[in-house]
Structures are given as structure tokens and as C-alpha cells.
Amino acid sequence: MPSDKKIEASVNEAPATPAPKAADKILDVARDLFYREGIRAIGVDEIVKRAGVTKPSLYRSFPSKDELAASYLRKYDLEFWERFDEAVDAHPGNPRAQIVAFLTRVGKRTQKPDYRGCGMTNAAVEYPKHGHPARIVSENNKQELRRRLRAMAGAMGATDSDTLGDGLLLLIEGAYISGQLFGRGGPAASVARNADLLIEASLKK
Amino acid sequence: MPSDKKIEASVNEAPATPAPKAADKILDVARDLFYREGIRAIGVDEIVKRAGVTKPSLYRSFPSKDELAASYLRKYDLEFWERFDEAVDAHPGNPRAQIVAFLTRVGKRTQKPDYRGCGMTNAAVEYPKHGHPARIVSENNKQELRRRLRAMAGAMGATDSDTLGDGLLLLIEGAYISGQLFGRGGPAASVARNADLLIEASLKK
DNA sequence: CCATACATACGTACCGGTCAGTAACATTGT
DNA sequence: ACAATGTTACTGACCGGTACGTATGTATGG
Numbered sequence: 001m002p003s004d005k006k007i008e009a010s011v012n013e014a015p016a017t018p019a020p021k022a023a024d025k026i027l028d029v030a031r032d033l034f035y036r037e038g039i040r041a042i043g044v045d046e047i048v049k050r051a052g053v054t055k056p057s058l059y060r061s062f063p064s065k066d067e068l069a070a071s072y073l074r075k076y077d078l079e080f081w082e083r084f085d086e087a088v089d090a091h092p093g094n095p096r097a098q099i100v101a102f103l104t105r106v107g108k109r110t111q112k113p114d115y116r117g118c119g120m121t122n123a124a125v126e127y128p129k130h131g132h133p134a135r136i137v138s139e140n141n142k143q144e145l146r147r148r149l150r151a152m153a154g155a156m157g158a159t160d161s162d163t164l165g166d167g168l169l170l171l172i173e174g175a176y177i178s179g180q181l182f183g184r185g186g187p188a189a190s191v192a193r194n195a196d197l198l199i200e201a202s203l204k205k
Numbered sequence: 206m207p208s209d210k211k212i213e214a215s216v217n218e219a220p221a222t223p224a225p226k227a228a229d230k231i232l233d234v235a236r237d238l239f240y241r242e243g244i245r246a247i248g249v250d251e252i253v254k255r256a257g258v259t260k261p262s263l264y265r266s267f268p269s270k271d272e273l274a275a276s277y278l279r280k281y282d283l284e285f286w287e288r289f290d291e292a293v294d295a296h297p298g299n300p301r302a303q304i305v306a307f308l309t310r311v312g313k314r315t316q317k318p319d320y321r322g323c324g325m326t327n328a329a330v331e332y333p334k335h336g337h338p339a340r341i342v343s344e345n346n347k348q349e350l351r352r353r354l355r356a357m358a359g360a361m362g363a364t365d366s367d368t369l370g371d372g373l374l375l376l377i378e379g380a381y382i383s384g385q386l387f388g389r390g391g392p393a394a395s396v397a398r399n400a401d402l403l404i405e406a407s408l409k410k
Numbered sequence: 411c412c413a414t415a416c417a418t419a420c421g422t423a424c425c426g427g428t429c430a431g432t433a434a435c436a437t438t439g440t
Numbered sequence: 441a442c443a444a445t446g447t448t449a450c451t452g453a454c455c456g457g458t459a460c461g462t463a464t465g466t467a468t469g470g
Contacts, residue, residue, distance in 0.1 A: 022445065038333060040245040043429060054446055055431080065430065116333055124386050125330040128243060128321055142386050166392030167399035170379030173386075177378040178371075181329050181347050187371030194372030194403060201406035227419075248455060259421055261458075270456060 023061035025051040031072050035119050039069045039134065040126050069123065070133035076119045077141050084148075095152040096199055099168060103192040106172065110179025110188035117180040121173060145169065157204050164202040171195050228266035230256040236277050240324050244274045244339065245331050274328065275338035281324045282346050289353075300357040301404055304373060308397040311377065315384025315393035322385040326378060350374065362409050369407040376400050 029051040033042045044065050048055050062068040087102035109115060116122070120138040127135045149172075150165030158164040175191040182188070234256040238247045249270050253260050267273040292307035314320060321327070325343040332340045354377075355370030363369040380396040387393070 036333070038245075038331060040243075040331070044431080045428080054448095056433090056447090057445060059431065060444080117330065121382055121386070122330050125322065125327050125382070126243060126245070128241070128385065139386065142383075146387070146392060163395045163398055166383075166395045167376070167402070169392045170376045170383060170396060170399060171372070172379065173382045174375030174377065174379035177326055177330070177382055178347075178375060180333060181326070181344065181378075182351070187351060187374045190368045190371045191375060193368055194375060197368075197372070197406040198399060198403050201402040249457085250454075260456090261422095261460095262420060264457065265419080 022051075022053045022057040025053060026058050026061060026068070027071060027075065030068055031075060034069060034072050035076075035122075036114070036116055038126060039072075039123060044068075066133045070137050073120060073123055073134055073137040073141075077137060080118075080120070080141065084145075095155045096196075099149075099152060099199070100192050100196055103172070103175070103195050106175055107189050107191045110175055110186065110191075111184050113184065115179045115183070118173075118176040121176050142169075145172075153202070156199065156202075158199075158202045159204050160202065164199065167198050167202070168195055171198065227256070227258045227262040231258060231263050231266060231273070232276060232280065235273055236280060239274060239277050240281075240327075241319070241321055243331060244277075244328060249273075271338045275342050278325060278328055278339055278342040278346075282342060285325070285346065289350075300360045301401075304354075304357060304404070305397055305401055308377070308380070308400050311380055312394050312396045315380055315391065315396075316389050318389065320384045320388070323378075323381040326381050347374075350377075358404075358407070361404065361407075363404075363407045364409050365407065369404065372403050372407070373400055376403065 026047060030042075030047050033047060033050065044055060044058060047068075048058050058068070062071060083105065084102060087105065088098045090101055091097035120141045123134045124138040124142075129135070146165065146169050149168045150162050153164035153168065154161035156164070171191055171194055175188040178186050179188040231252060235247075235252050238252060238255070249260060249263060252273075253263050263273070267276060288310065289307060292310065293303045295306055296302035325346045328339045329343040329347075334340070351370065351374055354373045355367050358369035358373065359366035361369070376396055376399055380393040383391050384393040
């Protein structure tokens, strides 16, 4: 039955789509370079060179560099929630332990020598204008994170769960940024401990 | 013998503006554009066009675009410490009130519609490589801020003053970033309250 | 009193390189 | 055959940066 519709070679959606090989290599290289150096700092020529492909191949799989950046962030988004849910699953029914576990890992990652912060956050800084494809992905990720943190703060029994959730978000974003600003020995190393203090101070007595 | 040639206000020993100096106009425009759009996003042509000067004028006053960016940040640095010291001077001998006052103002600023975060932080994100002129200014500013926050945490009588100082820094950086990510109604609005909670939880009992 | 000379400040026009993106065609594997 | 990829060459815009000529004020010397 030839009734199957022609599927656009879009890597952006539909995880079931059998993506061409070149597109994968491009996205892998883009992920690495965009994260380490920044999106604006990396040109498409650099990407295709390192991926061992050619420019037309890039533009067959991605409509533009901006969309490639958005695809990079969508991939980043998936991996982020994987890490987040790992911490959550490690402490079922204990949101406080979930948060502390997640932040302990974040704090450790920020101490690695080539730590470059959160790809989402960095992209939003690079593209301050609303509506940019990359920024949209970033904003959605952060809004979802805020939603979940507030919900977890509520589950902890905080006096003001929205304030605590937002406070945790501030600490997390601060850790991302401070991690890349100060490097080893920076303030980000204390994020889990500070979060625990803030939680303690926010619980109903 | 009246010369009909119009002579521009020959007396420029005026109290406020001594000269329509090209370098000043350039730095003013650069400051505005770099902060709002990002450094990498703005070309030197755009700067000189908006400043009403020409490119050679820029390069007579600044050796390179990177150095112009560094100059912008040095100016930013001065204004930052002005704001910081305003909060400090408003509450002599009371570091906790100083911090809360400063963060109250930061929280308010983050709610303004065109808020774009901290120019220092943004520049460090845009230039992750160590040694970049702009990044050096940014790193120095942040290290000094950390030093002062830790000192203030000590003056408050915190159990672990370094941890509290770093926690405050995390909240501040988180507010900068969240301010530009979420806009009005974002988590940054609660930075002062969260800082106060964290301080309360960190004091010797 | 005027002319020359110099320093300062600015503009015109241009450089080579890189940017994102594309057209037309050849090659490969199934 | 067909679809994915590679090859080559190109575009127009923009990038940071510069060589070089021009205006103007001032100080000096005749």
C-alpha cells in the first residue's frame, strides 16, 4: 500500500523519523560547538567542516542556522529532563531530596574545568529578541522548570511554595552562570547547600 | 567685520559638557546597543552610524571592537558599584539591610519591560574564552562582588559566611538571568525575599 | 597683521575575509 | 529508479579594520 504520505526530512520533530546520517553528524557537531563557544560565535562553515559534510547537506536537513540552533536546544532539552528525572526518580515521594540530589549534581558539574553553563540560558542571552527560534525553545524549557520547581516546593509543604520554587530557580540559574564565570572553587559549588538552607527556612513550622 | 560663517559655540568651557567628543558619543551608543542587543550582535558600522561619526573616529579612540566592549564594561562597572554603594550607604552598619535594599532594587529593575540582565554577566556568556578583554573586566567585577558579599555575610554573623555570601551571589546572578528570561512576573521579583530567608537561615542562633 | 606650520579631529573610500544561504550537477548505495 | 549525499562555485551583505586626504584652531615668526 503506497498510501504512506511523503514525510518531510525534518529532524526537528517526530522522534520516530528515520533521520539521515549527515543530519545526525551535523547536529552532534553543532551541539558541541554551540555549547562550548556560543551560537553566534560559530559559523555554518565551521560546523560542516568538522562534521565532514558539506553545506548543502546542512541546508537540506535544516532550513536555516537559526533552526539548527533551535534543534540543538531541543536535543539539549531532552537531555536536561533526563538528568532532572534521574534525580527525581532516585528519591520517590521526597521532593526535598530530589532537589538536593539534582543540585548536588549540578554543583559538581559546574566544577569541571570546561563547564560552560546551561545551553538554554546561554542561548537566551545570545538572542535577547523575543521570537527567535532558539529563544523560544529556551523560554519554554525555563517555564516548565519553574512550573515543576513550584510544584515540588508545594509538595514539600512550603509556607509560600511559589516563592520557594522561584528561589530555587534563582539558585539554579545562578549556579549555571557562576559556574562558567568563576570556574573551579566558585560559588556554584555551594548551590546544593544553599538550596537546602533555603528550603529549611521556607517550610511550615 | 562680522564673519557670516557660523561659528559653533566657541566657548566650550561649559559646566556640563566640555565637548561633543566623538569618543564619548561612541561609548554612549555602544553602551546602549551592546547592553540591549549583545556585543556580538552589534557591528561597528551600526555604532558609528547611530553615533553620527565615522569608523576611523572609532578606531582613533579605541584600538579594537573588543577594547570598545571592554570600555563599555568598565563604565558599566562604575555605575554598578555606584548603585551597590547607594544601598550600602543607606543602611550604615547593617549589612543585612544593605543586601536586602540592594536586592529590592534589583528585583524591581528586573520587572521593567526592556530589562536585559547584567551587562557583565551577558558579556561573559558571549565571550566564554578566557583572556578576552571584555571577559576580563567582567570576571574582575564578579570576583570583587563575591569578595564583598562574603565580607558582608561575615559581618552579619553567619554560621558559614562564605557559603552565605556565595548563596547571595547565586541569587543575584539568578535574578539577572531570570529577569531577562521571564520578564514581568518572573522569579526575579522574589529575589529580595528569598535572600532574606536565606540570611535568616544562615545566622548563628 | 598676516602667513606659515603643526597638531588635532574628522571624513571618503576601500581592503580582504567571513557571513548565511543557494544553484547546478556529479556520485554513491540500495 | 531513486533518494541521500558530495562537489564546486557562487551571491550579496556584512564583518572588523585601515590608507589617505581634509577641515580647523592655535601658536609662532616675519
